[in-house]
Amino acid sequence: xxxxxxxxxxPRDRLIVALDVxxxxxxxxxxxTVGDSVSFFKIGMQLSFAGGLPMVRRLADRGKRVFLxxxxxxxxNTVEKGVESIAALGATLTTIHAYPQxxxxxxxxxxxxxxxxxxxxxxxxxxxxxxxxxxYSQNAESLVENRAAAAAAIGMNGLVCSALEAARVRxxxxxxxxxxxxxxxxxxxATGDQKRIVxxxxxxxxxxxYLVVGRPVSQAEDPRGAADAIVAEIEAAL
Ligand code: C5P
Numbered sequence: 201x202x203x204x205x206x207x208x209x210x211p212r213d214r215l216i217v218a219l220d221v222x223x224x225x226x227x228x229x230x231x232x233t234v235g236d237s238v239s240f241f242k243i244g245m246q247l248s249f250a251g252g253l254p255m256v257r258r259l260a261d262r263g264k265r266v267f268l269x270x271x272x273x274x275x276x277n278t279v280e281k282g283v284e285s286i287a288a289l290g291a292t293l294t295t296i297h298a299y300p301q302x303x304x305x306x307x308x309x310x311x312x313x314x315x316x317x318x319x320x321x322x323x324x325x326x327x328x329x330x331x332x333x334x335x336y337s338q339n340a341e342s343l344v345e346n347r348a349a350a351a352a353a354i355g356m357n358g359l360v361c362s363a364l365e366a367a368r369v370r371x372x373x374x375x376x377x378x379x380x381x382x383x384x385x386x387x388x389x390a391t392g393d394q395k396r397i398v399x400x401x402x403x404x405x406x407x408x409x410y411l412v413v414g415r416p417v418s419q420a421e422d423p424r425g426a427a428d429a430i431v432a433e434i435e436a437a438l
Pocket of ligand 1: 218220323382384412413416
């Protein structure tokens with residue numbers, strides 16, 4: 201497989217729409233509805249476990265990019281072989297929990313496939329208290345910083361983090377790695393269960409490369425119009 205260029209070429213490429221729906225039919229319908237307005241889609245656990253994995257190849261064959269958000273963490277051999285299989289599916293990006301051994305295994309599995317490996321430092325649903333309960337002595341901020349530095353040293357392609365952490369993370373990882381941020385809400389849209397949210401323009405100003413947006417597009421009355429409005433906001437902020 202030829203290496204994939206991971207840098208966004210057009211403002212539109214920076215929007216990744218999360219296909220967080222219950223069935224392949226719903227996912228295919230959303231892809232049709234947004235049409236040329238969206239070039240990059242995220243497939244996570246919900247759709248994967250509902251028969252969505254073959255959509256990775258189908259979307260790639262239609263010239264779309266796919267972020268397969270699997271948040272891998274397992275013994276080294278399993279992570280390495282899992283990443284090899286994800287690369288063969290035709291995904292552009294995937295996620296690994298940013299434990300050093302898992303990231304090293306993922307880098308071996310990536311080989312020269314061109315698959316982009318993103319480290320998940322600390323889930324944004326976890327605060328310092330949750331980390332303590334999990335047995336960590338570090339707070340979230342220092343754990344994010346340590347794991348970001350490890351990801352860069354190991355040769356990961358980028359990190360998933362909150363846009364609120366992006367500027368700090370950028371100083372640790374430098375300009376060559378990607379920063380991908382969820383928790384985006386255009387002005388006036390419902391926040392849902394996201395607690396720490398930013399607008400598309402704020403995320404771009406913080407140094408984000410790719411914005412993951414789910415419900416503000418998928419639950420919109422006009423998903424295509426919602427995607428176009430986000431792209432316009434990204435373009436204006438660049
Ligand atoms: O609907 P919404 O825009 O909140 O969707 C955000 C997407 O990003 C979901 O697929 C969610 O799982 C993902 N995500 C997140 N926060 C993280 C990591 C991933 O919201 N820290």
